[in-house]
Amino acid sequence: KAGVTQTPRYLIKTRGQQVTLSCSPISGHRSVSWYQQTPGQGLQFLFEYFSETQRNKGNFPGRFSGRQFSNSRSEMNVSTLELGDSALYLCASSFDSNNEQFFGPGTRLTVL
């Protein structure tokens, strides 16, 4: 069974631009969660989608948004990029609530 895949793996953007990251969960998994990892703040929860609905949301500004498609693939979007948005963005999939979560390799975003 293929693991969680994230595209692209690396991305360089400039301040003010917007970016869209993609995550394909493990086949059969319905929940997709997104996390931001930075050296200063560590791993922080962004949001979780389940059956195309946002089920949980972390404490991030409205510039961070996401969605999930009927095939469970998910995208997250960050608008008006700031230097502080430079981070590793990790996506995790699981079958349902409180099940094992499997992480993808992440997308490393650099904002210049």
Added chain:
Amino acid sequence: GEDVEQSLFLSVREGDSSVINCTYTDSSSTYLYWYKQEPGAGLQLLTYIFSNMDMKQDQRLTVLLNKKDKHLSLRIADTQTGDSAIYFCAESGNNAGNMLTFGGGTRLMVKP
């Protein structure tokens, strides 16, 4: 809010046992996880324990949970150089769906 704390660094010799500790504050945590992250990679789920368990063993890994003290530990027996990585503990509250709160990570260095 919920908080998860870990020591920053642990150094051991190859063949010794490693013990990585974690404390958490959320008394409603139902699942506690240990993840491993190697340089440039995503998070690999090592093991997890339900909050109604005291111990779980999986090959070289032993997880101990003291729910009264909200203390979780991961013991790695016969530590190898390939175990060098950052280890994260994480907890999911009872009503948090798949939202995980992570500790800051413990960097394990294994000396040959």
